[in-house]
Amino acid sequence: MAGSQHFSENQFTIKEVFQNIGEWISYFLSKWKVLIAAGIIGLGLGAMVSIFKKPVFHGETSFVLEEGDAAGMGQMSGLASLVGVNLGSLGGTSGLFQGDNIMELYRSDRMLGETLLSPFDEGQLLIDRFISFEELDKKWASKVNFEAMDFSIPRDSFTVSQDSVVKEVSKLIRENQLAVVKPDRKLTIIQVSISSKDELFAKVFNERLVEKVNGFYLETKTKKTGENLSILQTQADSVRAILDESIGAYAAASDRVPNANPLLSSATVESRKRQIDVQATGAVYQEIVKNLEIAKVNHRNNSPLIQIIDQPRLPLKRTEIRLVKGMVLGAFGTGFLTLLMLYFRRLYQKHA
Numbered sequence: 001m002a003g004s005q006h007f008s009e010n011q012f013t014i015k016e017v018f019q020n021i022g023e024w025i026s027y028f029l030s031k032w033k034v035l036i037a038a039g040i041i042g043l044g045l046g047a048m049v050s051i052f053k054k055p056v057f058h059g060e061t062s063f064v065l066e067e068g069d070a071a072g073m074g075q076m077s078g079l080a081s082l083v084g085v086n087l088g089s090l091g092g093t094s095g096l097f098q099g100d101n102i103m104e105l106y107r108s109d110r111m112l113g114e115t116l117l118s119p120f121d122e123g124q125l126l127i128d129r130f131i132s133f134e135e136l137d138k139k140w141a142s143k144v145n146f147e148a149m150d151f152s153i154p155r156d157s158f159t160v161s162q163d164s165v166v167k168e169v170s171k172l173i174r175e176n177q178l179a180v181v182k183p184d185r186k187l188t189i190i191q192v193s194i195s196s197k198d199e200l201f202a203k204v205f206n207e208r209l210v211e212k213v214n215g216f217y218l219e220t221k222t223k224k225t226g227e228n229l230s231i232l233q234t235q236a237d238s239v240r241a242i243l244d245e246s247i248g249a250y251a252a253a254s255d256r257v258p259n260a261n262p263l264l265s266s267a268t269v270e271s272r273k274r275q276i277d278v279q280a281t282g283a284v285y286q287e288i289v290k291n292l293e294i295a296k297v298n299h300r301n302n303s304p305l306i307q308i309i310d311q312p313r314l315p316l317k318r319t320e321i322r323l324v325k326g327m328v329l330g331a332f333g334t335g336f337l338t339l340l341m342l343y344f345r346r347l348y349q350k351h352a
Contacts, residue, residue: 024343031342038338039331046330055320057199059206059312062183062191063214065102066305105213106180106192112170115209117151126205127151130169133198173205189309203312214306225299232292239288243281250274 028035105111116127128151131137137146149162158166179193192210196202250271 027346028339028342034342035335035338038334042331042334043327044330045334046327049330053320054197055318056195056197057202057316057318058193058195059202059204059316060191060193061206061210061311062189062309063210064305064307064309065188065190066307102213102217103180103182103190105217106209107174107178109167109170111209111213111216112173112178113166114212115205116166116169116173117155118208118212120201120204125151126201126208127166127169129198129201130173133196133201134172136169199314199316199318202316203314206312210308218304218306222299222303225295225302229292229295229299232288232295236285236288236292239281239285243278243285246274246277246281250278 116125116130118126120126120129131146136144140146144161144165146165149159149165151162151166173194177195179191179195181191181193183189183191192206194202194206194209196205
């Protein structure tokens with residue numbers, strides 16, 4: 001009996017729910033004129049957005065980053081130890097940069113700032129182009145006097161205001177327009193993308209940024225081994241010059257006494273001294289050349305390989321709101337908002 005009563009209550013509750021849904025449907029249908037008007041307004045708004053909203057262009061570069069052959073250094077160290085050379089003093093900066101670190105370089109204020117201050121075309125810098133099409137001279141008119149700023153002067157001569165503008169523009173690009181990603185974490189491919197309303201700016205800025213960051217990365221990765229290689233090359237050139245001078249002096253001494261009597265030591269003493277100089281200098285030169293060749297191999301092994309896969313080419317990929325899509329989205333958005341407004345309005349009237 002109790003179970004039957006409980007079933008009846010549930011049956012009544014379900015019926016009441018369906019009745020309530022029916023009332024809401026009837027209410028919304030009674031407001032069909034309002035909903036149609038909202039849809040028409042949404043269609044118009046969506047069409048206006050599609051027509052007047054500028055498309056966004058995407059300048060993209062992808063490249064392969066292959067780090068230096070650090071694994072081969074163990075074998076090279078073993079070979080070097082046989083000739084008494086410690087490659088620890090010739091080593092590079094294997095721990096300074098890894099693949100993910102170059103991605104952070106792309107987001108740094110220094111790299112973005114240097115790129116902005118590079119030329120866009122004759123007589124205009126990239127930062128000037130950005131300020132122009134983003135209309136920052138109007139948006140920031142109350143804070144910054146752009147007419148008094150010349151970004152073509154050396155960076156060391158910048159005022160505080162100029163440095164602040166470069167930093168803020170870099171921040172805008174980093175947060176809104178720059179994307180540096182690895183499409184697949186298992187691969188060594190890195191993709192750099194710049195999105196902008198200005199197609200030429202997106203292309204040129206992307207090219208300049210990739211050029212500067214990758215150049216800085218290569219320079220830093222090979223700086224230590226490059227300096228060591230340069231020092232050894234200078235030493236080798238200096239000792240070779242001394243060796244050539246010693247050989248010349250030895251030959252001249254021999255020519256002065258072409259058939260020296262071996263019983264007269266005073267006749268051959270100068271020639272013997274020159275010969276010893278040549279032998280000693282030759283031994284030193286041989287050791288330096290050996291170290292120089294090992295340093296060259298180490299420098300090559302430590303140099304990362306950056307191979308460009310794709311570069312931005314005109315016309316760039318673009319994203320925009322198509323007319324039909326914009327109208328549909330506008331109608332749906334205004335219709336949904338109108339439904340919510342009618343819903344809360346009726347709730348308020350029922351409980352007021």
